Amino acid sequence: MASHKQSSILVMAMGICLIPTWAMAGADPAVIQAPPPVHRFLDGKNVGLQALNAAIMAVDLATSRRALQLPGTHEANPLMQSPGAMVAVKLAAVGAGLGISYAMHRTGHHRAERLVPVLFGIPSGIAAIHNAGIH
Numbered sequence: 001m002a003s004h005k006q007s008s009i010l011v012m013a014m015g016i017c018l019i020p021t022w023a024m025a026g027a028d029p030a031v032i033q034a035p036p037p038v039h040r041f042l043d044g045k046n047v048g049l050q051a052l053n054a055a056i057m058a059v060d061l062a063t064s065r066r067a068l069q070l071p072g073t074h075e076a077n078p079l080m081q082s083p084g085a086m087v088a089v090k091l092a093a094v095g096a097g098l099g100i101s102y103a104m105h106r107t108g109h110h111r112a113e114r115l116v117p118v119l120f121g122i123p124s125g126i127a128a129i130h131n132a133g134i135h
Helices: 004-017 021-025 044-068 083-106 110-132
Strands: none
Touching: 044 083, 044 110, 083 110
């Protein structure tokens, strides 16, 4: 059991935690600046990153289709065996990237929202470069 002295110290510490920071710092609450406004989700950076992700997916799709026309080539990904499946998977990836970015934005993870389309685009970019090298 805590002694009376320990209880008093605990109550004082809890009371100090309830004092607003502006009062402890001696600042006028009217002088404290509000945090900078949060950017809109569809600002220039996000539109550009999402468009870049969609463009990389389209280039991967185009280079994959071209490479598959060559004799002796085959698609390694079983989900991408038909042309319709290829388009569907790429559209789903672009949509998922957009949706995850929006979820990151809504939860306040603004750096992560901008990183998502980059992370989605990297594998497709690598695949497009590989496909373009197939002769």
